[in-house]
Amino acid sequence: METKRSSFGGTIGFVLAAAGSAVGLGNIWRFPYLAAKDGGGLFIAIYLILALTFGFALLTTDVAIGRKAKQGPLTAYGKIKKGWGFLGVLGCLVPALILPYYCAIGGWVVKYFFVYLTGSGAQTAADGYFTSFIADTNEPLIMMAIFFFAVSFVIYLGVNKGIESLSKIIMPVLIILVMGISIFSLTIKHEDADGTIRTGLQGLKILIIPNLDGITVGGFMNILVDAMGQLFFSLSVAMGIMIAYGSYVHDDADLPKSINQIEIFDTVVAILAGVMIIPAVFVFMGTEGMSQQGPGLMFISLPKVFAEMGKIGNIIGCLFFAMVLFAALTSAISIMEAVVASFIDAFKMSRIKATSTVGITALVGAAIVCLGYNKLYFEVNIPIAENVQILDIMDYISNNILMPIVSIFTCILIGWVVKPQTIIDEVEKNGTKMSRKKLYVVMIKYIAPVMLFILFLKSIGIINLT
């Protein structure tokens, strides 16, 4: 029996769901770090220019492919052009690989949220707290399972009743939390034992004032590639997500407007995450504190910052981890939907069957990732890092290898095989004109594939720009 394909009820639902996907851990634990490291306002300016050009082209392409094909990523590319089904397999492998380890990290966020909620946040500031938590066999598994079942339940409810309804509640709350914590961060001040006073506003300067000191051509290239890699990850392109979400968008929706809104949402939250984190870290730890990113920043440095804030630190920490949890949930939902949509479309499965099949596999994968820090512990070296665990290997394969490859092939398919006009026609289907059309064509044919190739070489450690 052919069941009616799911769809978003309205454009706002689509924009909030896509923004929910885009706003994730990357915005919180990587953007602020890169901005502080890469010359503050200089990095932000480059990032904004790239968002309006490179990001706009890639996001438009993914969403339009999805809407045109009306298929999940696994079958969408083959529908756009016969013989390109292989790209669908790669494009579906990316979210399938990310989902398990993202759920493991989601579990860590659940744990920290609970600890702060029960008023015991200060204990997370102790040295070795995080490592002993992940080294435990049971607790990370339980926390991961809580996160995982929440995600699966939303997917089971479906596009409209699950993803869209939840995003409409969560995203406004997330924005309020991010703004509230940012304002607080700007008001703090601390005096060291030697009498040095550091304020939140001084920290803000590090984030927003362009720093061109000692900049070289190589250094500039490095900032450019950092900004591009961050943008690429942050917009959730090449992960099958925007194809899946695009496939649920009505034909009469105004795509360019929605795409602009998604980009604005994602970028504003990334910058606000910087305003939230950089001043706070600067005030309590000075510039040395800013060398951390990723889990080290979120689960080790920030708890120390919250502890330094005194009594209010537990409240701020609790709001912060609630916000992170919301960001992680909506991203994990989108990554699971990319795989579930693929299974529904490719194998004509019912939503419940696809959710269970994908869910059980991801749950086993996520459990293996958690056990990678204890029972299944081993250390290996990958080209860009030493002594890493299962999570890092999966992250490396999906983000550093597969995503750039999928994206380069997408540019070739659209730019050279079916031609950019296919996407332009899809975007203009509702009668609105696509602005930046010429820019789109140049981007997708020439600039984006070259930039992605450089990013790929850097991601796999072949070139080093520093």
Ligand code: PFF
């Ligand atoms: N845009 C997300 C972020 O910035 O964190 C990227 C993402 C990662 C989306 C993992 C979904 C996901 F499961």
